[in-house]
Amino acid sequence: MPRQGASKRFWNSAARENAAWYIATRFQSENKEFFESGTREVDDFLAFAGVGLEASDSVVEIGCGTGRMTRRLAELAGRVIAADVSGEMLQRAAVNLADSPNIELVELSGEGDLPLADGSVTAVFSYITMQHVPTATAQEAYFRSALRVLAPGGWALIQFRRSGVVPRLLDWGGHITHLANGRRTLDRAWRGARVRESALLQQATSDVSVQILPFGRRHVWALAKRAD
Template sequence: MKPDASDASPRPPNTPELDRLRRVWETLGRDDPLWAVLSQADKRGRRWDPHEFLATGNLEVGASLAAVSVRGYPRGRRLALDFGCGAGRLTRALAAHFEHAVGIDVSSSMIETARRLNADLGNAEFRCNASPRIEGIADASVDFVFSHITLQHIPAELATAYIDEFYRVLAPGGVAAFQFVVGADRSWRGKVFEHVPTGALNLMRRIVWRRNAVFEMHALSEPALARSLVAKPHLRLLDSSDDAAAGKGWIGRRWVVANEAERGGEGDGAC
């Protein structure tokens, strides 16, 4: 069951932050897309084996689904959404568990790679979403929203708006599982991240990674996210836990949020 790609509402204008984010990831997606997603030092320079790369998604998606399944979620297995899909490794894994999986990304070059690597799948699709909204996905239509090592690269105001979009598209009985960072830790590396300006950090990354375009790290306020969630009584925070995926020097968190609203008639929230 494919999601409704039509969207009659006016498309919001892109912000300067979003335009800059799109340009960076367009370049990263052209230069070395798999390494830009999973930045292991020994894989830089297009040294990721595509099959090995795609296989990494199975463990992450499987672990997340196993954790929520014991709580009885998601109640449906029709549609999954991979936000910040990159080259499609998590979308591919989601497609094994849901009738249809959609991966969206701000970068058209990443989407091109995702489509090429996953051309054998009949129930997965990939869309470029260079918008501050999640376009073309109907309200209350997604059973499982998944976002991993993506929000940490998005400026805070924009990332917070995307989390609100997760909640908008989440179907009754659905679950949103997403990872983010809340700041730097107290290690020497974390102190560098905390005290060195972003511009200087980017220069260091360009030198070390030998790249003109480099991704940034951005922190979110967990208390602010909690206050926002309180205003949505149909949503419940099922789990909040530490997450080390952001790497050394960062304090990462993972939230799992369920939509506890009762599912309506068979047609309600359909894709």
């Protein structure tokens, strides 16, 4: 079975075990604060990157989970395509977001492809998702796909693990702590892979700029913008 198939199985199982914890480890349930935290983080991260959404925008969220951040994206943009590798997560998202008619749910293969036409959206957003994708190849493919689907004037804001020894050690400390508490955090579908920032910067083209925005000791944001 390909590694991506194993990843799909892992996240379907995680959704059944405790979706909220595997999405954001400080939560044990999809309660009010779980979704409110998603609202705050969307606003904070867009402000951090200096980008925004308007009612005329269409945005893809890669790794929507059960919709923790999706509802806020749908409040800001006219159309949201909420995508995830896990069908189980998407089933929960469908219930959580039933009152948001401008959201479409899409299940991904996990190989880095986005089933959308070239230049068909104005924004792509992804947080704490790439760090769980099992291969650097698939993560780079997601980034290329994000750039491909951007319309002129559009942007992509995608979070990745930071490269280097110290971020790796910090991540392993977290994995082991969670393992001691009974979580399956040594699975490759949780640990994921690392992409060098230079590999992301190399995706820039004559009409697409790419910036790396350091975010704490363990993460970076890749911000790409397509020229008008």
